[in-house]
Amino acid sequence: MSPRENKNSVSHPYTMKIERTIVDKLGLQMYDKASAVVAELIANSYDADAEGVTVKIPLGKALAVRKDGKLEQKGYVIEVQDNGHGMTPKEADELYLKVGPDRRKNPKQGAQSREKKRPVMGHKGIGKLAPFGICHTIEVRSAGGKVTHKGYKVTHFELDYDKIIDETEIRAKVDYHPTPLSDDGTWDKQRGTSILLKNFNAKRVPDKETFHRQLAARFGLKLPDFRIIVRDAKEENAEAEFEVGKLDIPLMDVTRISLDNRPVIANGKEYPVSGWVGMAKQPYQNVEMAGIRIYARGKIVSVTRDFGIPSGFAGEYVARSYLVGEIHADWLDDEEDLIQTHRQDILWSSDLGVALATWGQNLVKEVAKRGREPRREKVKSQFMRISELKQKAKERFPDSDLQNAALEVGAKIGQFASEEELTDEDYVADLTELILTIAPHKLLVDTFKKINEIAIDGKVAVPDLLKLFRTTRIAELASYGQIVAEKLKTIDVFERAIRQEDTDERELQHMLESAPWLINPRWELSVADRSLKTFQESFEGWYEQNYGEEITTTTQITAKTRRPDFIFLDKDDTLIIVEIKPPKHTFDDEDWERLERYYDSIEKFLNDNPAFREAFPKGHKVILVRDSENVNSTVVKAMDGLKAKGRLQVFRWEEMVKKTKSDHEMFLTARDQLRLY
Numbered sequence: 001m002s003p004r005e006n007k008n009s010v011s012h013p014y015t016m017k018i019e020r021t022i023v024d025k026l027g028l029q030m031y032d033k034a035s036a037v038v039a040e041l042i043a044n045s046y047d048a049d050a051e052g053v054t055v056k057i058p059l060g061k062a063l064a065v066r067k068d069g070k071l072e073q074k075g076y077v078i079e080v081q082d083n084g085h086g087m088t089p090k091e092a093d094e095l096y097l098k099v100g101p102d103r104r105k106n107p108k109q110g111a112q113s114r115e116k117k118r119p120v121m122g123h124k125g126i127g128k129l130a131p132f133g134i135c136h137t138i139e140v141r142s143a144g145g146k147v148t149h150k151g152y153k154v155t156h157f158e159l160d161y162d163k164i165i166d167e168t169e170i171r172a173k174v175d176y177h178p179t180p181l182s183d184d185g186t187w188d189k190q191r192g193t194s195i196l197l198k199n200f201n202a203k204r205v206p207d208k209e210t211f212h213r214q215l216a217a218r219f220g221l222k223l224p225d226f227r228i229i230v231r232d233a234k235e236e237n238a239e240a241e242f243e244v245g246k247l248d249i250p251l252m253d254v255t256r257i258s259l260d261n262r263p264v265i266a267n268g269k270e271y272p273v274s275g276w277v278g279m280a281k282q283p284y285q286n287v288e289m290a291g292i293r294i295y296a297r298g299k300i301v302s303v304t305r306d307f308g309i310p311s312g313f314a315g316e317y318v319a320r321s322y323l324v325g326e327i328h329a330d331w332l333d334d335e336e337d338l339i340q341t342h343r344q345d346i347l348w349s350s351d352l353g354v355a356l357a358t359w360g361q362n363l364v365k366e367v368a369k370r371g372r373e374p375r376r377e378k379v380k381s382q383f384m385r386i387s388e389l390k391q392k393a394k395e396r397f398p399d400s401d402l403q404n405a406a407l408e409v410g411a412k413i414g415q416f417a418s419e420e421e422l423t424d425e426d427y428v429a430d431l432t433e434l435i436l437t438i439a440p441h442k443l444l445v446d447t448f449k450k451i452n453e454i455a456i457d458g459k460v461a462v463p464d465l466l467k468l469f470r471t472t473r474i475a476e477l478a479s480y481g482q483i484v485a486e487k488l489k490t491i492d493v494f495e496r497a498i499r500q501e502d503t504d505e506r507e508l509q510h511m512l513e514s515a516p517w518l519i520n521p522r523w524e525l526s527v528a529d530r531s532l533k534t535f536q537e538s539f540e541g542w543y544e545q546n547y548g549e550e551i552t553t554t555t556q557i558t559a560k561t562r563r564p565d566f567i568f569l570d571k572d573d574t575l576i577i578v579e580i581k582p583p584k585h586t587f588d589d590e591d592w593e594r595l596e597r598y599y600d601s602i603e604k605f606l607n608d609n610p611a612f613r614e615a616f617p618k619g620h621k622v623i624l625v626r627d628s629e630n631v632n633s634t635v636v637k638a639m640d641g642l643k644a645k646g647r648l649q650v651f652r653w654e655e656m657v658k659k660t661k662s663d664h665e666m667f668l669t670a671r672d673q674l675r676l677y
Helices: 020-028 034-047 089-096 127-133 161-168 208-218 316-322 351-387 389-396 400-414 419-423 425-457 462-499 505-514 530-547 589-608 610-615 633-644 653-673
Strands: 016-018 052-057 064-067 070-073 078-082 135-148 151-160 174-176 192-200 227-232 241-243 264-266 269-271 274-279 291-296 299-304 323-328 567-571 574-580 586-588 620-625 628-630 648-651
Touching: 034 052, 034 078, 034 127, 034 192, 034 208, 070 192, 089 135, 089 151, 127 135, 135 161, 151 161, 208 227, 208 299, 264 351, 274 351, 316 323, 316 351, 323 351, 351 389, 351 400, 351 419, 351 425, 389 400, 389 425, 400 425, 419 425, 425 462, 462 505, 462 653, 505 567, 505 574, 530 567, 530 589, 530 610, 574 589, 586 589, 589 610, 589 620, 589 633, 633 648, 648 653
Parallel strands: 052 227, 291 323, 574 620, 586 628, 620 648
Antiparallel strands: 016 174, 052 078, 064 070, 078 192, 135 151, 135 192, 227 241, 264 269, 274 323, 291 299, 567 574
16 A cells, blocks of 8 residues: 555654664564464454454465575565454554553453453553564554444554664654555445555464464464454465364373363462363474463463473373363453563462462372373383284294283383384384393293292192193293393304404403303303302412412402403302413413412312312312313323313313304204294
């Protein structure tokens, strides 16, 4: 629209009294999104008793872009048009263009709308400045007042941000005169208001779905006499139009709590609320659905995810990730204004704000408690489906009891899985493998419990008992089979280590001491080796006292660079002296002399200490691991003598590893043959 010719250049039909800082704070700083700006204009339409509002906006498009330091307009406008009671030029000048006065205390306006007596959303009249958060020009065209034979009187003018700023820079406070446009003072057969926004900042309008969510989140109203229609300004087809409705947030079963009979109590008085809270089926997908929206007079005034509740309550993670809802509390914006000046949050430090926070925190705990089980059931189902545990259990275990045990473990562990990480293949694979590993152990424990119940009951049915024994056998085979399979992998690593020329002797000693089954598959690391440790400490002290030489018989020492002379193992009631030589080392006469001295000293120590001899009823023997030997005939005779007495076993590295691997592989073969047992 073009400016209307003004014959009297001194007289101005419209005057706005405003400060530059107010324009910045109430426009640029508060409203930097198109949805927030449009929402403020819609709120004005609601207060003007409109039954329908149409928003024309280029969805998913940039309104302007910054190029080479300059703004480049894309030729779009945003229009918000309603069929409310509108306003005359006089009403526009006296009411609309006054920023700051409380409209609810103005007898010409009041706390209710003019015709429908709606509780008005507006308060200070600052919403009209919201568009300056995204644009520089606001065109207002409105027809209202009493109908005449000519129709309704039209007010038509333009607010220019740049002119407001230029003029208000002259003085701290000055009158600004909006520019009248061509339709100003004319008549229209239809009443209502149209606001056009032009000359945009570098802003972008979100897509259809996002824009709808943003608008729906700002209004808690769904009234038969108030509709909001959004039309894509760049499209002409009907599909480009939609009605703003409620936010559709699917909830977990049994978590929804109605708030109609849950007033906030403060200072002995009940403050009514309505709405609902609950747990969403999915974690927050977008910011509009996050948390609980709080409305006053149908307009959003705050969003909270937890009402400031401290950490550490039961169900905290679920609550903070899934809590949704809407609360209507008109008293927040009633006689006592509990909304912050920028109209974006509540005055939580006020007495009523504190009471609302306490009320809300108790509500959060209740919802969190309700949401635990549904959320666990949901995550469990997701895990079982994504992991394909049922199929993997069939592939791993031919026995149905083992398969069922895996599914039971999966159901237990799956409900505590991280929902966000269920999209991570490695996370799901690791969790699935853990469950399959645990399954045989669970079956074994459960079966022993059943056998114990039979024993307590005293009534033994032989077929039932045989079935339970069969189950324990299967579980043991599966459980130990998993262990053997992992041991074979360890043997492969150990085998590669002994083939390396730079393998340290101490490292090999440590491996054998930590995993004695590398020497003999039946040997496991003892759970309680305190008696052996006591023996080692006593022997080392005795040896130094009698031979004047310090000796070390274990790798479990603080000095990591110190190499043990040999290591002790306590297996099958026998004290084992393990003497190793690095791969490719040739065992010679000097090595034998040292080993023989150790053997004889241990014999003498045991004779001097009968209590320790009793700890090893089968005596003591030596295991020697070397790759080759070059000793004289006397040494050969001495070694043969100890071998004949069962006191010396000699292995080559490759020979020892091969035997250990073979023994483990034989078990796996036997287990596979017994799968149909």
